[in-house]
Amino acid sequence: PADGRLIESVDLTVQESALTGEAMPCEKDASLVLKEDTPLAERGNMVYAPSVVLSGHAKAVVTATGMNTELGKIADMLGSQQAPQTPLQLRLERIGRILGLGAVGICALVFGMGLLRHDSLLKSFMLAVSLAVAAIPEGLPAVVTIVLSSGVGRMAQNHAIVRRLTAVEALGSATYICSDKTGTLTQNRMTVQRLVDASGEVSPSSETGRDLLRFAVLCSNAVLTAHTPPKAEGEPTENALILAAAKQKIYQDELEKEYKRTHEQPFSSETKTMTVTLFHGGKTLRVMKGAPEAVTRACGETGLWLNRNDRMATEGLRVLAVAVGEDSSPMKMLGLIGMEDPERPQVKQAVSVCKRAGIVPVMITGDNPRTACAIARRIGIAQENEKVLTGRDLDSMSEDELQEKAQAVRVYARVNPEHKVRIVNALRAKGEVVAMTGDGVNDAPALKAADIGCAMGKSGTQVAKSAADLVLTDDNFATIVRAVQEGRGIYDNIKKVVHFLLSSNIGELLLVLAAGLMNLPSPLLPIQLLWVNLVTDSLPAMALGVEKIEANVMRRNPIDPKTNFFGGGAWLDIALQGMYIGAVSLIAFVLGRGLYGEAAARTMCFCTLSISELLHAVNSRCESSLFRVGWLSNPKMNAAFVICLLLQLFVSVIPAVGAVFATCALNFVQWLTVGGLSLSVVLFVELSKRFRNSGLTEEKEKAIIKYPAFRREKN
Structure with a gap:
């Protein structure tokens, strides 16, 4: 593998798309003398290691x-790039x-309070340690992993293979999606779009169009290799011509039987044309195809045709x-054919x-600025007269200048691999979360430098896939947008899990602390605290993690990576709901102690806390009223609720198990008290939601995702 400077070349064309991103074959000419700062894609006198020769021959x-x-x-840049931490990793840290700090402080406080009450050293220590354990939602890492894994499965069904688990959630925070043009935004297939004759645009099915x-x-x-559906093998531009003709039932193999080729003057970089001589019906015909400037010059018809060519090129x-x-008579212009790599539907x-x-x-593309800007305008990325930055412009900018301009630019053209890395880093330096797509070797460093690297599964090189966090098996930009929707839903679900677990743990902490301050015996034993934390909390938290995506997820701004799970007043909700859960559990203990004795009081407190948290998990499913979403709309939550409720009854009612957990059988009135106090948590949370959402309009509360129903493309 080597790069080389051409010293001889004959009609050399080379495919360099893996290195430069240029979709079309590049013509090479040893006689060219170029400036030192010529962009990589425009170095017509050089050949490079990953390129493929399509035609001609040369020495270098x-x-x-x-x-x-x-x-x-590129390999050196790839080795020097470090994948950044995702927003989820930073939030969890x-x-x-x-x-961690809170648990240490609480452990010391509870231990000190136990000693002040003259409890035994061992009893005080065990309670402090169990409460410290209860303060830390140790099920959170497992639940987060399950939530991310379930998201990975859903994304795989939608053509997105996740290689780095935490990147799933990071997509929800994406503020920029930097996409390559060829193969991602476009179909990577040249297609005839327009036919023009002397009178103007013509239909392919018209007589002039067919000619x-x-x-x-x-x-x-x-070569046309199949009629139904039409398939061709050869140079991309000629493939487009043959396929367009085949759609009009004009088949190359049948034409060649009717028109015998007797001579060919191949395309060359000097003439910019290809000419063939044909024998048909006793006549000799000459057909010329090539660059409009060269063909019109050969025909002596420049003005009208070149004006139309300029309009099509723009x-x-x-x-x-x-x-x-015919024969030796002058050539006459037949028409112009406009082709492009069209955007995906x-x-x-x-x-x-x-x-x-x-x-x-x-x-961000290695293609020429005019083509890039035309496609960008058509699909809505760029507006009319949009500023386009080229690789040469980037070379003249300092890092500070690029950072100032990067947020205002929507199209970059004729860029090299190092330019792509600079663009990504400039956006990240401004606090943006960047998703980058690419398929070539040249894209790999930028894929690794981005917060979320997305490689193409069909056309992508193995180097690009290895550097990426996400592989798109259908090479489709729309798949990235679906993945962003999934990422936002996953973030919401993780936030619900954190909200539920922390508010429940705060309730447990405040229950024990308040009892200590009131000089009451501990309302819960260490084994009961651990039961609530490990069993009653874990299954509902897992069910919360697979909740359906809430309304308006794709109609709101991206999640700010600098915010934590407590932003937007969430910390107040967590604290108030935790305080209420702790309060009703303490009320159950105080009532039970005064009316039925300490054993019954502890059992009532234990059951009230567990059932309150189960109901709180159901109520944590959405930020709006649960009655709008539906109590039974999450089957997994329904199953978790029933299982945990039965387990709680099992440890409370069965005498042999009750002896282990220090519980006793409760009568009807006691269960009625437990049920009433537990259900009051639902009422309290519903009222707090109503108060918090009072600023929202009815329309916003009822809003349902109107995400476009993307159609699967036919290959």
């Missing part, structure tokens, strides 16, 4: 090998620090001219969803 002097090649430089396609096919070397079309002549809709969700889509 090796200029670089191994790690000194352009491919080696923050919670871990807070809970134009017929002669373009006769002046091509690609729309991002690749234009070919076709001319025909779902992309425009997906870009619209991105914008509505507060996400900025950006195109």
